[in-house]
Each structure stands twice: as C-alpha cells, then as structure tokens.
Amino acid sequence: MRGKNIIIGICGGIAAYKTPQLVRVLKKAGANVRVALTDGGARFVSELALATVSQEAVYRNIFPPADTPETDYTHHISLGEWADALVIAPATANTLARLAAGLCDDMLTACFLTLRPGKPVLIFPAMDGQMFLSASVQRNIALLEKQGCLVFKPESGELASGQSGTGRMPEPETIHTHLEEALHSTQQESPLQGRSIVVTAGPTREKIDGVRYISNYSSGKMGFAIAGAAAKRGALVTLITGPVHLETPPGVKRIDVESALEMHAAARTFFQSCHIFIGAAAVADYRPAAPYERKMKKEAEEIEITLVKNPDILAEFSLQKSTKQLAIGFALEMQSDIDNARKKLESKQLDLIAFNFFDRKTSGFEVDTNILTLIERSGKTTELPQLTKHDAAERLLEVIEKQYGSKSPLHKNSR
Ligand SMILES: Cc1cc2nc3c(=O)[nH]c(=O)nc-3n(C[C@H](O)[C@H](O)[C@H](O)COP(=O)(O)O)c2cc1C
Structure with missing residues (x-):
C-alpha cells in the first residue's frame, strides 16, 4: 500500500x-x-x-x-x-x-x-x-x-x-x-506490460459474388478472450478481427476486417513493430479466384468455382520475425491429430502452438469452453482441462509470459 x-x-x-x-x-x-x-x-x-x-x-x-x-x-x-x-x-x-x-x-x-x-x-x-x-x-x-x-x-x-x-x-x-x-x-508486473501484442480473431469471409461468401463457424470468442487477458496485463493490444458479434474487451484497439487478404494487409503493418503475434483467427485457406461483383444468376445446373490459396499470415510473420519476437498459433485438428499441430509448430517456426479439437460441445468453434494442449518450441507440452475460453486464455498468457520473460529478461528496454 x-x-x-x-x-x-x-x-x-x-x-x-x-x-x-x-x-x-x-x-x-x-x-x-x-x-x-x-x-x-x-x-x-x-x-x-x-x-x-x-x-x-x-x-x-x-x-x-x-x-x-x-x-x-x-x-x-x-x-x-x-x-x-x-x-x-x-x-x-x-x-x-x-x-x-x-x-x-x-x-x-x-x-x-x-x-x-x-x-x-x-x-x-x-x-x-x-x-x-x-x-x-x-x-x-x-x-x-x-x-x-x-x-x-x-x-x-x-x-x-x-x-x-x-x-x-x-x-x-x-x-x-x-x-x-x-x-x-x-x-507482480507482467513482462507483457507495455509490450505490443497483435491478436487475430474470428473467421474471414471470402467473396463468391456480390451477395455470397465462403466462411467458417469461428465465433472469435477465443481470440477476444486472449486480447482481453493480455490487456489486463498492461499490454498494448491490437485485435484484428473478422466479422463477429462480440464486444471489444476493455483497453483493446480493434480493427475490423472481412477477408483473409484484408486481415493480411492489416496484420502486416505490425510485423516489424509488435513483440508478440497471436494468430487465433480461423483464416480461410482458400478464396474464390475471380469473385463476381454482381449477383450470380441461377441458370447453369452446375458451376465451378476456382479457389486460390490465401496467404498464411502467421507463418509469414513467424518466418521473418526477429529473435525478440514471439509467434503463437492455434491448430484446430481432429482429436487424434496432435502430431499435425507439432508439424505446424516446426514448419512455421512458431514459439508455441495451442492445439484444440473440434466437437462443437466442449471445444473448438462457437462454444464458450475449450480444451487446449499447449506445445512449446522446446517440446514441453501442457494439457489443460476443459476451461472457459477466458480461463484458457489466462493459462495461455501465463505460458507466453514465461516465454517472453525468458526471451527478453531486460524486457523494458527491448524492442
Ligand atoms: C437520505 C437519503 C439516503 C440515501 N441513501 C442511498 C443509498 O444508501 N444508496 C443509494 O444508492 N442511494 C441512496 N440515496 C439516493 C441517492 O442519493 C440519489 O440516487 C443520488 O442521485 C445519488 O447521486 P450520486 O450517485 O451521483 O452520488 C439516498 C437518498 C437520500 C435522500
């Protein structure tokens, strides 16, 4: 006192x-x-x-x-x-x-x-x-x-x-x-205090024509919970989000985007300056190659839509990051596919990946709870129990605090 x-x-x-x-x-x-x-x-x-x-x-x-x-x-x-x-x-x-x-x-x-x-x-x-x-x-x-x-x-x-x-x-x-x-x-001052953290959240919408899009069931709840937990620790948080129905957590700067390309453009502006990049968005892997500006007419019996690959925002950040920056990702896989998450961690050179599976009752999109397994670069694996997304975000942030603290012991003076 x-x-x-x-x-x-x-x-x-x-x-x-x-x-x-x-x-x-x-x-x-x-x-x-x-x-x-x-x-x-x-x-x-x-x-x-x-x-x-x-x-x-x-x-x-x-x-x-x-x-x-x-x-x-x-x-x-x-x-x-x-x-x-x-x-x-x-x-x-x-x-x-x-x-x-x-x-x-x-x-x-x-x-x-x-x-x-x-x-x-x-x-x-x-x-x-x-x-x-x-x-x-x-x-x-x-x-x-x-x-x-x-x-x-x-x-x-x-x-x-x-x-x-x-x-x-x-x-x-x-x-x-x-x-x-x-x-x-x-x-207990968090090593994240005053640090710049970018969190991506929510789905993206990939335009087919003037009125239709391809998207996924991501609600953005996990990313928003992470952004809120980071802001509570005094971090300067920018939340880049696809279309969701969620309130912005207190103290968080929010940027709304729609497509993967828009999210990519918004995120890139922080690649040099941010200390930690957390990719929690469910970015569409592909987008229609040539979206039609007006509404497509219901005439042909079959239509083909050619999809082209979207940029991998998190991998792009991670593969060019400095030794003082951290890249954190999520892997939503089938329950048995934890090895895929490990492969992603390696290929994208992430510092941590949060593996979660998808059953729409206790874990994954839309629901309020999640069951995360946190896999660190060192191989250290922490299996969290079923938690609310807010509690899961707190636990994830605790691990990130340790990683960032050890990477940057003089954190106040580092980039
Ligand atoms: C004698 C008296 C006691 C009051 N006690 C309370 C109280 O304990 N709690 C309360 O919420 N309002 C109480 N009120 C009503 C508030 O004073 C009133 O709503 C006032 O507009 C509050 O203004 P404030 O919130 O800007 O301080 C009391 C009013 C009077 C006349």
Missing part, C-alpha cells in the same frame, strides 16, 4: 459518513489518497472534512468553477492516469448505472474511464436491500463485473432505513484489506 496512488470515489449514500475514516485508514497505511466526490456524495459528507483528512483538494466537477482561475484543464484525464486503484465506496444505484453506461459527467466517472488498463477498480455498493436486488442494479453490476471491476456484495445487518437486510457498506478496515489483496494480485 505504501506509495500507492488511490482514488476514493464517494457517492450519495448514507454510508458516505464512514468515508473520512476510510481516507484516514488508507493514509495511515502509506497510500497517497485523492477523493472524487459526486454531487450526491457532497450532501452526506463535507468536502472540507475529506480535504482535511486527505490533505488534498477534493475533485468534483469536470468543469472548473468560473470564479477560480484554473491552470490545469485536463484533471478529468490526469487524475485517472495517476491512480494505481479506484475504490468506489459507497457506490449508489445511480452511479452504478452511470458507470455501466459509460457516462462521463463528473470527476468520478471520468476517473473510471481514464484509469489505465490493469489497474483495479473496487466497487462497494451500499443501498436499501430491495434496491440492491432490483433487476436494473443487478444488470449494471453484471456489466461492470464483465468489464473486470471487482464488485463487493454489501454486508447484511442494520440499515440506515431502520430495517435489517443486505445493503451495508463494509467498515473501512475491511475495504482496506480488499484493496491490499487487489493491489497485491496486480502488483
């Missing part, structure tokens, strides 16, 4: 009366604490008390008051960038909705949006028990959790309304413990 920069976001709930004590507890533990107070919060706890215990001005409005000469007009960005963690306590139903919707109408919501990827956000909702259980509040909590926020269920006990139930904000000492744990788990 010592030397860590912590923002405490305080909203308009009765539990706000506990927050000067929370500031004191964190200051005593050695943290630098700044407070972002909502207008609602200011109705319950005084700005003066918070400024006094934090020994810092309290942040409230994005727009500086007209009568005070302001020299820094970018607090709404720099405060979030400054923070190692954001603690929102108490979090009201109203602010949960603002955060989930991505609003940016005060300093607290601005901090939430500008916090660096990988920095923990701890949210402590506190409100009437019935309000907490309402469908809207639960939906907003689910959305925030999906974005990686740590949302702590309120405690049970006597509520300010005089009733008993779930809704209480934990005591400052308990919040301190949760914060320490969250900081500890993100503290």
Whole structure:
C-alpha cells in the first residue's frame, strides 16, 4: 500500500459518513489518497472534512468553477492516469448505472474511464436491500463485473432505513484489506506490460459474388478472450478481427476486417513493430479466384468455382520475425491429430502452438469452453482441462509470459 496512488470515489449514500475514516485508514497505511466526490456524495459528507483528512483538494466537477482561475484543464484525464486503484465506496444505484453506461459527467466517472488498463477498480455498493436486488442494479453490476471491476456484495445487518437486510457498506478496515489483496494480485508486473501484442480473431469471409461468401463457424470468442487477458496485463493490444458479434474487451484497439487478404494487409503493418503475434483467427485457406461483383444468376445446373490459396499470415510473420519476437498459433485438428499441430509448430517456426479439437460441445468453434494442449518450441507440452475460453486464455498468457520473460529478461528496454 505504501506509495500507492488511490482514488476514493464517494457517492450519495448514507454510508458516505464512514468515508473520512476510510481516507484516514488508507493514509495511515502509506497510500497517497485523492477523493472524487459526486454531487450526491457532497450532501452526506463535507468536502472540507475529506480535504482535511486527505490533505488534498477534493475533485468534483469536470468543469472548473468560473470564479477560480484554473491552470490545469485536463484533471478529468490526469487524475485517472495517476491512480494505481479506484475504490468506489459507497457506490449508489445511480452511479452504478452511470458507470455501466459509460457516462462521463463528473470527476468520478471520468476517473473510471481514464484509469489505465490493469489497474483495479473496487466497487462497494451500499443501498436499501430491495434496491440492491432490483433487476436494473443487478444488470449494471453484471456489466461492470464483465468489464473486470471487482464488485463487493454489501454486508447484511442494520440499515440506515431502520430495517435489517443486505445493503451495508463494509467498515473501512475491511475495504482496506480488499484493496491490499487487489493491489497485491496486480502488483507482480507482467513482462507483457507495455509490450505490443497483435491478436487475430474470428473467421474471414471470402467473396463468391456480390451477395455470397465462403466462411467458417469461428465465433472469435477465443481470440477476444486472449486480447482481453493480455490487456489486463498492461499490454498494448491490437485485435484484428473478422466479422463477429462480440464486444471489444476493455483497453483493446480493434480493427475490423472481412477477408483473409484484408486481415493480411492489416496484420502486416505490425510485423516489424509488435513483440508478440497471436494468430487465433480461423483464416480461410482458400478464396474464390475471380469473385463476381454482381449477383450470380441461377441458370447453369452446375458451376465451378476456382479457389486460390490465401496467404498464411502467421507463418509469414513467424518466418521473418526477429529473435525478440514471439509467434503463437492455434491448430484446430481432429482429436487424434496432435502430431499435425507439432508439424505446424516446426514448419512455421512458431514459439508455441495451442492445439484444440473440434466437437462443437466442449471445444473448438462457437462454444464458450475449450480444451487446449499447449506445445512449446522446446517440446514441453501442457494439457489443460476443459476451461472457459477466458480461463484458457489466462493459462495461455501465463505460458507466453514465461516465454517472453525468458526471451527478453531486460524486457523494458527491448524492442
Ligand atoms: C437520505 C437519503 C439516503 C440515501 N441513501 C442511498 C443509498 O444508501 N444508496 C443509494 O444508492 N442511494 C441512496 N440515496 C439516493 C441517492 O442519493 C440519489 O440516487 C443520488 O442521485 C445519488 O447521486 P450520486 O450517485 O451521483 O452520488 C439516498 C437518498 C437520500 C435522500
């Protein structure tokens, strides 16, 4: 906790009366604490008390008051960038909705949006028990959790309304413990922090004519999970994706493409500069040689479509990569064809290949789980159990972290 920069976001709930004590507890533990107070919060706890215990001005409005000469007009960005963690306590139903919707109408919501990827956000909702259980509040909590926020269920006990139930904000000492744990788990700096990682995902569409294409069943879920897991580790992630119905993971730069040739063109621009290239897309091996611009008429009994080979994007990167770059691929094969994956690893000179098979129930395209076998260049093979694609992505990233860390021990200075 010592030397860590912590923002405490305080909203308009009765539990706000506990927050000067929370500031004191964190200051005593050695943290630098700044407070972002909502207008609602200011109705319950005084700005003066918070400024006094934090020994810092309290942040409230994005727009500086007209009568005070302001020299820094970018607090709404720099405060979030400054923070190692954001603690929102108490979090009201109203602010949960603002955060989930991505609003940016005060300093607290601005901090939430500008916090660096990988920095923990701890949210402590506190409100009437019935309000907490309402469908809207639960939906907003689910959305925030999906974005990686740590949302702590309120405690049970006597509520300010005089009733008993779930809704209480934990005591400052308990919040301190949760914060320490969250900081500890993100503290071990990943060797991927600040590194440029390109992930390809999804299927490609290969045009037959103006209205038809050849494609495959790839959903993009595995590649998106990998991109999200890499961004959480502080990597600068570019996700080049074919047509999918997925939300972009937080902190990830997304480039949408359609065909293998478009994916190839987008990927090539990163071949020199990226540190790690992860080919998780199901790029079509072939494309129609001469796609028809307009709609083909249903006249002939038979038609022939000549297919030509598409570029092998991952192999092209891998065969020209420098000794400091890593190339990671996927091999979707029949369950018994793990040797094919090994051959691909060799022929494409990959650093790691993730073998998975295809049964459409537990592994492969479309489903939410995967069973990966990770084969490294050294021959080391790790068989993972059936995991959600998010957990499988975490495990893959752990292996990549080890490989990248050993390839580039002075990773901060390497290309
Ligand atoms: C006496 C009183 C107590 C309140 N307590 C809570 C509370 O514990 N939790 C909550 O979500 N809203 C509570 N509210 C409602 C919020 O103050 C209101 O929704 C406000 O707009 C929140 O603003 P903010 O989210 O910007 O801080 C309370 C309102 C009053 C008048």
